[in-house]
Amino acid sequence: MIRLKYKRVIKVVTTVIALFVGVYIIYKIKSGLQPNRMPVPVVLVTYSRSGSCFVGNILKLDDSVFYVFEPLHFLKFGHRVLHFSDGSIRTLNTYLTVAERILRAWFSCQLNEIPLEYWDEEIFQTTKIQGKHIFYFKERYKREIYGKYRYPRIFRATLQxxxxMCIKSKLVIIKTIRTPIFMLNKALSELDNLKVIYLYRDPRGIIRSQRRNLYISKENTFVSLNDHAENLCARIFNDAITFAILSHYYPEKLLPLKYETFTMNLMRETKHVYNYMNLTLTARHVETLIKMTTTKERAKYYIPKNNSKELVDRWRTLVDMSFVDTVDMSCSHVYSRLGYLQISDVTMLKNISIPLYRNNDTNKQFHFGQEIPV
Structure with a gap:
């Protein structure tokens, strides 16, 4: 009788243990099927010579950020037949198709979907513009990259x-001057956590800086001032309208950032942007910001911008009224929409104490001069 009871107890205990083991195995299997926590994708959309390198370097101050500098830059060379780390070759016919796929790959940290042509660019071999993760990756394997991937197995393992590192980051921040805002419409509708920061600047300051930069470059691709202004302001105007419409549908996902307001109120605006990205502006961040903007000491990994406040309107001292009048013909309709003022005469142009933008208290809202129908 005692032996029978003992056997029953053993059977019950065995059944309970088996049950717990089964539940544990099911839990582990389900846990393995759960998708990894992915970083929040943030896109800094802007234009060349808009202060985007400066702003981008402030956004990447936090160690939890995986920062990507101009992932679409290589497409300017006309790449449409693209090679990938798995040995595949794909032909994509349009810029928008290629660009959207590349951005999506960065959003989800699928780096095997980044074309090998991207890794070939020597322009990114500096800590001052590129994120530290990508910089160290390319520094370690530059011989392999520029040797045209002679050891693909090693390259793929390192790419993994x-x-x-990308997946473990809190944010993936992509700075791009080659992404029209309408191209993000689909991603905004499909990705719940996507954030878009639209950095804009006075078109007159942008054009003056672009003209100087293009004239001194080897390419010297600057067309006539009138044509250049017309092309740029057409894009800005379209982006502004699209941004306003998308902000109506995704108010929590889009943040406007006026360069002048950001630079003149750097600490306050940086804190506001960090809050938007769910980051905390720490004492270390503030110390680096001070080094970047008020001293000649170069903060490691970042581009210094000494006397940043003085540089906001420096372009006004370098142009004349004929430049202003020419740009106005193509851009005057953009000023009011973005909150800038038209220059009436040379006195207004040269008197730096007269601001050329509306003194909005914060960048929290996009202050359009006109109401956009939606």
Whole structure:
């Protein structure tokens, strides 16, 4: 009788243990099926010579950020037949198709979907513009990259390590001057956590800086001032309208950032942007910001912008009224929409104490001069 009871107890205990083991195994299997926590994708959309390198370097101050500098830059060379780390070759016919796929790959840290042509660009071999993760990756394997991937197995294994770093990050921040805002419409509708920061600047300051930069470059691709202004302001105007419409549908996902307001109120605006990205502006961040903007000491990994406040309107001292009048013919309709003032005469142009933008208290809202129908 005692032996029978003992056997029953053993059976019950065995059944309970088996049950717990089964539940544990099911839990582990389900846990394995759960998608990894992915970083929040943030896109800084802007234009060349808009202060975007400066702003981008402030956004990447936090160690939890995986920062990507101009991932679409290589497409300017006309790449449409693209090679990938798995040995595949794909032909994509349009810029928008290629660009959207590349951005999506960065959003989800699928670095095997980034074309090898991207890794070939020597322009990114500096800590001052590129994120530290990608910089260190390319520094370690530059011989392999520029040797045209003679050891693809090693390259893929190392690329996987970089991908793991991307996945473990809190944010993936992509700075791009080659992404029209309408191109993000689909991603905004499909990705709940996507954030878009639209950095804009007085078109007159942008054009003056672009003209100087293009004239001194080897390419010297600057067309006539009138044509250049017309092309740029047409894009800005379209972006502004699209941004207003998308802000109506996704108010929590889009943040406007006026360069002048950001630079003149750097600490306050940086804190506001960090809050938007769910980051905390720490004492270390503030110390680096001070080094970047008020001293000649170069903060490691970042582009200094000494006397940043003085540089906001410096372009006004370098142009004349004929420049202003020419740009106005193509851009005057953009000023009011973005909150800038038209220059009436040379006195207003040269008197830096007269601001050329509305003194909005904060960048929290996009202050359009006109109401956009939606």
């Amino acid at each position: 390590l970089l991908e793991d």
